[in-house]
Amino acid sequence: MTNLTSSFIKLASITFVSILLLACESSTDAPSSNLDYSKNYPVESGGTLVSAMTAEPSGLISMIAGESASSEITANIFNSLLKYDKNLELEGDLVKSWEISADQKTINFKLRPNLKWADNKPITSADVLFTWQAVTDEKTASPYASDFQLVKKAETPDALTFSVTYDQAYAPALDSWAGLQILPKHLLEGQDLHTTAFARKPVGSHYYKLDSWTHSEHLKLSRNANSVLGQARIDQLITRIIPDNSAQFLELMADNIDLMGLDPIKYSRIIPARPELLQKLALYKELGNSYTYMGFNLKHKPFDDVRVRRAINYAIDKQEIIDGVYLGLGINIASPYKPGTRWSNPALTPYPYNPAKARALLKESGFEDNNGDGILERDGKPFAFEIVTNQNKEREKSAVLIQRRLKEVGIDVKIRAIEWASFISRFIKTGDFDVVVLGWGLGLDPDQYNIWHSSQQAPGQFNFIGYNNPTVDKLLEQGRLELNSDKRMKIYHEFARVLLEDSPIIYLSAGYGLTAIHKRVKGIDNPAPPAGIGHNSQDWYIPQPLRRNEISQ
Amino acid sequence: MLIGISLISFLIMHLAPGDVTSNEAAFNPKTSEESRQKLREMYNLDKPIIVQYGLWLKRMATMDFGKSFASHQKPVFWQTTDKDGNVTKGLIQEALPITLMINLLGLAITLILAIPLGIIAARRYLGWQDRSITLFNFLGFSIPGFWLSLLLMYWLGVVNNWFPISGLHSLNYESLDTWSKIKDSLSHLFLPVIIPSITGLAGITLFVKNGMLDVLHQDYITTARAKGLNERKVIYTHALRNALLPLITIIGLSIPGLIGGSVIAETIFAIPGMGKLFYDAVLMRDFPVVMGILTIGSALTLIGNLLADVMYAWADPRVRRGVAKG
Secondary structure (H helix, E strand, C coil), X not given: CHHHHHHHHHHHHHHHHHHHHHHHHCCCCCCCCCCCCCCCCCCCCCCEEEEEECCCCCCCCHHHHCCHHHHHHHCCCCCCCEEECCCCXXXXXXXXXXXXXXXXXXXXXXXXXXXXXXCCCECCHHHHHHHHHHHHCCCCCCCCHHHHHCEEEEEEEECXXXXXXXXXXXXXXXXXXXHCCCXXXXXXCCCCCCCCHHHCCCCCCCCEEEEEEECCCEEEEXXXXXXXXXCCCCCEEEEEECCCHHHHHHHHHCCCCCEEEECHHHHHHHCCXXXXXXXXXXXXXXXXXXXXXXXXXXXXXXXXXXXXXXXXXXXXXXXXXXXXXXXCCEECCCCCCCCCCCCCCCCXXXXXXXXXXXXXXXXXXXXXXXXCCCCCEECCEECEEEEEEECCHHHHHHHHHHHHHHHHCCCEEEEEEECHHHHHXXXXXXXCCCEEEEEEECCCCCCCHHHHCCCCCCCCCCCCCCCCCHHHHHHHHHHHHCCCHHHHHHHHHHHHHHHHHHCCEEEEEEEEEEEEEECCXXXXXXXXXXXXXXXXXXXXXXXXXXXXXCCCC | CHXXXXXXXXXXXXXXXXXXXXXXXXXXXXXXXXXXXXXXXXXXXXXCHHHHHXXXXXXXXXXXXXXXXXXXXCEXXXXXXXXXXXXXXXXXXXXXXXXXXXXXXXHHHHHHHHHHHHHHHHHCCCCHHHHHHHHHHHHHHHCCXXXXXXXXXXXXXXXXXXXXXXXCCCCCHHHCCHHHHHHHHHHHHHHHHHHHHHHHHHHHHHHHHHHHHHHHCCHHHHHHHHCCCCHHHHHHHXXXXXXXXXXXXXXXXXXXXXXXXXXXHHHHCCCCCHHHHHHHHHHHCCHHHHHHHHHHHHHHHHHHHHHHXXXXXXXXXXXXXXHHHC
């Protein structure tokens, strides 16, 4: 009988081994590891760049989709009227030039001549007008419509001219036109943008066009022969959809993808500790346009008292958060703008860590520990509050460090981390919170009216902390009316100064965006210019000897 | 029954705070509350819950599962064709076959391994074979699946480059010939299929072993041995069939899992299956998708349980007689 049982085992193991062998055979060959990636190679076109992202785009009309997965792909397919250059100054994308009228209310855009869509139809001002009509249409629920609804009149005097007139000068207008991707009228007229099949097989004008989209697996883009800005160097862009970050990293290590965004641990611990990875991966860091902050509910006591807010600001050690949570890959900021850009006020310095000053300020505002339990009281009530944040590891860790530092000055803090949709509807929309730890991801225009103006406090609007400062209101209104960059800069410098003094939020950190790119990809600017490493991705190239050999089509 | 399930799931889903407009992309200061309101109107989310349920039931009456809120209004269940002949595949239509295939393969492998292992363990009860099988099972049972997955992905995919790490197909899948396509699919399926089988092996082996032990102590086995039947016949003809009966129940119970898939495994291996679809839909508050999966899932589960009962009757004459007596 042992015969029989052992034959079972034999059978099973034979099946296994054969499956194993079968699979081994089909594995792809990576280029041999003795290639020297650091050598200089001449510039040449061709090759394939494989990257990965965690979520699949819902569709490829970014004004409808609204999520970052979608705009990452559409940025390669569609052009806007304007774009930002490497130093974050505006330049023409589809347009050759633009002029602003003397009263600052009208902008005239002149399109480049002889532009073509990927399907060879000409691009004219009618397409631009159509796109504007689409985004402002009653039936379109575009999250980005509000900027364009301010346009009183849009006209196309001829096929290459598009002009818009606003009721009053609107400084963020140019930035908004750099964000609106122009869609082809001839393919979309009369269609419902929310359901059209165009969102899955778009036709655009930029460096690449969509070749195929395998549901939940990958999107393949190839060079668009009609690209309005000339030809990109890399032939094919493949974006794989890999939801799990660890799996993505394994794919990167196995040389199956060329590029991925990293977290601080991978960037500063895991990769540097492995010579075989350092040999083939290049690491890049760039400042993003975002920051993490701790925001007070200014309608709740005692956060209406500026002394209390400043005291808490002094009591928190931001460098400790940057070092502990972001492993040093962030910077301490003093204004809500990306450091190093024109809008960030260089004269401002962040609140230093100074617990003595924090204690003094708290005492001044009436808080004292009368019962000796280590927690301050005012009017018999202990100073205790809850920090609410969404389930984001960095934010949770930051909250824990804050909790400890505030305990040291006598404030009792509890932490609650909650799933995003619940967080928004239960705490943010209702205003039923004391303190939040959150982040802002911002556009490139300095206008932050939606976040700080006192009129933006209704449920669902973004001034949910209830900030109300007439000086700031006025500055924000002026900033919107001023199209002269230098004058505008002064307005926002002043705005940032008032904000820092008032301390309605505490800037915790502006983290770096971290990327690893395989060294086979050449032509990347390092260190990154203000616009980030991706600004010249059309000039990246992969020399022939370094290309993968498994993808041949 | 289905109406009850749908009503409960509808209420629970709508009691959860937030709707499709409260996702993270909507938390961009460039976006406006008016546009979110417009979306809510478009999807009837501004109406009272009971009206929304009525609308949903009305559509369901015509087997229309509606369209997803979150993924460019893809149909939830089955493909639709628009007037220009563009076919849009349904979300469940795409995800269900993948999940079913992986889980059925996994179940098959589990059974193929568990039955012999259980028999050996019962035959050599308390011997070294039994002990090592028990130890192996304990290990398989206690190791977290995602951890084992990552380790195996690292060892088989990165260190040795024997198996693909994630995904369902290679990037050049379209250009392969049929034989290579099959090999490609199999190698991609290997890890996602084998890992849940290893972790699921423990329970089933134990079931087979205990069933076997019970049966081997029955009088009729002693009788069979006494009349001089060879051991092979005793085990495989008389004992095994009876020992396997409880397995039918286990398989019946595992049907919801076969359809539902696993979020963690599907996420790690980048497999677009039902688990991931459902999880994302809940996070996005994509009500039609959640409702569609729950309804179709419960319908399939009911059918599965019915099948398990029928199989029971087929396998066990005693059950059959009970049915006949009514």
